[in-house]
Amino acid sequence: MGRARERLLVAASRRFYDDGVHATGIDTITSEAGVAKKSLYNNFSSKAELVSAYVDARHEEWLDLHRERSAKASTATDRVLAVFDAYIDHANDGHDNGYRGCGLLNAAAEFPAGHPARDAVRGHKEQVERILFETLEAVVTEAEALELAEHFSFLLEGAVARAGLEGTPARLEHARAIASRMLAAL
Structure with missing residues (x-):
């Protein structure tokens, strides 16, 4: 698994668990993961x-x-x-x-x-x-x-x-x- 993908999953896991899926935006996840929004879409289509x-x-x-x-x-x-x-x-x-x-x-x-x-x-x-x-x-x-x-x-x-x-x-x-x-x- 790529480093950006792994960091995105770790950040998403933490935010989804703590705040909820719908309450967590893409910007929050990319910021916490320390990656650009483009990295998210390079690893996940949506x-x-x-x-x-x-x-x-x-x-x-x-x-x-x-x-x-x-x-x-x-x-x-x-x-x-x-x-x-x-x-x-x-x-x-x-x-x-x-x-x-x-x-x-x-x-x-x-x-x-x-x-x-x-x-x-x-x-x-x-x-x-x-x-x-x-x-x-x-x-x-x-x-x-x-x-x-x-x-x-x-x-x-x-x-x-x-x-x-x-x-x-x-x-x-x-x-x-x-x-x-x-x-x-x-």
């Missing part, structure tokens, strides 16, 4: 393409956090909890203006149903649930794994929303503890 790259980058960031946690997991239970841990790690990342919840959901909320950015975020959330399902399938039946994956997804999303409102990962940590107890009862 703000919509930059938003798409932002959503993809946020998704990859979470997947990287999950891969790191999952690689350390020795049991199926640990691999399920690695999903929660990746969300906790994200919440603990240094956010300039505090933790505001899931950057992907925040961005999706700014677009109408059917918008490509919302579809991409939905794809991320579906992938998280699929990761949970595939891990749970090793310890319970397929039907139980589907149901538990959905329950854990709901638990995660509710915890992310509350953690974002409260600006602390405490709700995510509590959700992880609930999931751990549920898994121990299997």
